[in-house]
Structure formats: C-alpha cells, structure tokens
Amino acid sequence: MTASTSSVLKDSLNKTTFSFDESQRTALFNQVKTQHGLLFAADIKALCAQYTITHDELLRACLPVASLFAVAPISHFLVGAVVVGIDCDDAINFYFGANVEFAKQPLSLVVHAEQSAINNAWLKGAQTIVQIAISDAPCGYCRQFMNELADAEKFDILLPDQQFKLNQLLPHAFGPKDLGNNYSLFNPAPQTxxxxxxxxxxxxxxxxxxxxxxxxxxxxxxxxxxxxxxxxxxxxxxxxxxxxxxxxxxxxxxxxxxxxxxxxxxxxxxxxxxxxxxxxxxxxxxxxxxxxxxxxxxxxxxxxxxxxxxx
Ligand SMILES: [Zn+2]
Structure with missing residues (x-):
C-alpha cells in the first residue's frame, strides 16, 4: 500500500478528504480484526506516516473500515464508529465499533455502532475518551448513551465533515445526576x-x-x-x-x-x-x-x- 494509490476526494466544502482505496481498506480491516477491534498507538503513528496524513484524517478514514464489522440483517445500514481513548499507559488507541442487529427480534435489542465502540474501549482498558468518530449522525439513543460517559462534556464527536460537543447534539440533557448518581461510565463507584x-x-x-x-x-x-x-x-x-x-x-x-x-x-x-x-x-x-x-x-x-x- 502506498499513499499514491489512495484516493483523495473533494467534499462539498472543497476540503481534501483522505480515504483508503478498497485494497487498503481490506488490509486495514484484516489488521483490526486480528487485533480484535483495536489500532494501537504504534499502528496509528505508522499509518499516519505511511499515508502522510494527520491523526484526524486517519480517524475519519477508519470509519468505512469500522463499518465493515457491522452485522445488519434488518436495516442493511452499516454504521462504523471509532473511539479515541487513552489507556493506563497514556497511549492513545483507536477502539472500533459497528452496529449489530438480530433478525426477528425486537429492535430494542440491537447494538448501535457508538455503543459497540464505547463498549470496546471500556472492556479493553481505555481510561479516558477524547474523541468519538461516527460514520453517520448519532441517533437520539446514542446521544443519550454517550451522556453517561465520564468525559461527556469534554470529548469531540467527529462526523465525516463536521465536529461537535455532546451538549450541542443533546441540549437540556437528562443524565446520571438527575437520578442522584454522581458516578458515570468510565468513573464508577468504588466496588466494595x-x-x-x-x-x-x-x-x-x-x-x-x-x-x-x-x-x-x-x-x-x-x-x-x-x-x-x-x-x-x-x-x-x-x-x-x-x-x-x-x-x-x-x-x-x-x-x-x-x-x-x-x-x-x-x-x-x-x-x-x-x-x-x-x-x-x-x-x-x-x-x-x-x-x-x-x-x-x-x-x-x-x-x-x-x-x-x-x-
Ligand atoms: Zn444510535
């Protein structure tokens, strides 16, 4: 894979947007699969150097790769999400996620891509979330799910060509404190x-x-x-x-x-x-x-x- 074979697209704002071509996407998908939904800090550094792109360009380019993990027999709508999290060694990793649907079961049982990526970061030891990139605008359900996170007021939400804070997408929110809970996902009460x-x-x-x-x-x-x-x-x-x-x-x-x-x-x-x-x-x-x-x-x-x- 070389940078010269990658495609460079012009979006509606006339900014250049990096994206992987199909063979690069497949190779990265296989790497992430082998690493169980993770790109480590060293991988991120290597990919940014290989394609001469910034961290955020790589992050957005990873979204179509994340969506390849989707299992969507009902909607056939493949959603990818990538959480940028800091682990206990202060390393910044990419934690992938994708939607999972269950045919002939209630729609309320599905896993949304943002949940999948946040869950992946949580289970794999991320301590802090700094960015969440999503291939499509988050639904109300996911905005509410993200509002339970310890860093809900801080992290950036990146869409393919826009960026938000959660309070812009979920104003006047209902959250843990409204139920008297001073803890949060990624900052739970001490276990006794x-x-x-x-x-x-x-x-x-x-x-x-x-x-x-x-x-x-x-x-x-x-x-x-x-x-x-x-x-x-x-x-x-x-x-x-x-x-x-x-x-x-x-x-x-x-x-x-x-x-x-x-x-x-x-x-x-x-x-x-x-x-x-x-x-x-x-x-x-x-x-x-x-x-x-x-x-x-x-x-x-x-x-x-x-x-x-x-x-
Ligand atoms: Zn959702």
Missing amino acids: QIFEANTDIDTALTKLALTAYVPYTANYCAVKITTFDNGCFYGCYAENAAYSPSLAPLQSAISQLHLAGLSMNDTTVKSIELLQTKGVENQLHVSESVLANYSNLPALIAYSLALIKTC
Missing part, C-alpha cells in the same frame, strides 16, 4: 463487594461482572462466550440513566466477537455463560431472546451469585 465463592465459574467472569456499571439496578453481571478455536469473548453490563440505551452483557460480548471477525454460530461458539447478582437478576430473558436469533447454539448457562461486602 465480591461474589460468594463458586468453583464452577471462571474467575475472569466474576472479576469482570464486579466492574459492571450498574448504578440503577445493582445487577453486577457479565457474559462469557467461549469459542472452539479463538479463545473467550467477554461482555459487561453498562446501564444508562434513561434506562433504555443500557447495553446488556450478552450484546456487549457478541459485539466483541464480531470485532474479531467471528460469527455467532455452532462451529464457532462452544458455550455461553451469564453471571448475574442474586436477587436483582434481569438479564436471563433478554439474553434468551437474543440467542433465539441463532440456531444450533449451545444452551445458555446462567449463574446467580450473592454479593458479600468486603468493607
């Missing part, structure tokens, strides 16, 4: 509980469930999808003050699986486990509905464990 012991459950799953962002129901829960050949994919519950844009842990895990280029089918998926908090379970039926979208998958294994105070 652990699950009761259960040797049947993977400790990675119990650890992840304890990091769920569940200020409204307290149902700390997570999902583990084990594949035959490609390891495990985890998802975690992320709630929202408006309730309906909450991201369920199964959808979170399925989105992660797709970002590795895998599909939910019986030749890929070996088992699916859901861990919930005893007494406040709310994810079993919604998980079963989502799984009804697929045939021949292994039955969902659901656990409920009590929480124990540690201090």
